[in-house]
Amino acid sequence: MYVVALVNDEKCVGCKMCIQACPEPNTIRFISGKKKAFVMERRCKGCALCEVECPKKAIFLKQAEAVSS
């Protein structure tokens, strides 16, 4: 069992604080068209730094789906 970050689009204001906080390269992407952050789950290490930094509490950790090989 492990956790990954997930963005709630309704709360995200596109401030990119989470992207700056994330230590894993290219894990949180910015969707320019929507102006929202998006987490590449396979890269996320579940460190929760993004969750701590987000001023809107729009990004949070959730239990990941079981990964099929």
Ligand code: SF4
């Ligand atoms: S820090 Fe929060 S509000 Fe800002 S872009 Fe990331 S998820 Fe969205």
Ligand code: SF4
């Ligand atoms: S939990 Fe850590 S690795 Fe995953 S997106 Fe947030 S800051 Fe990046």
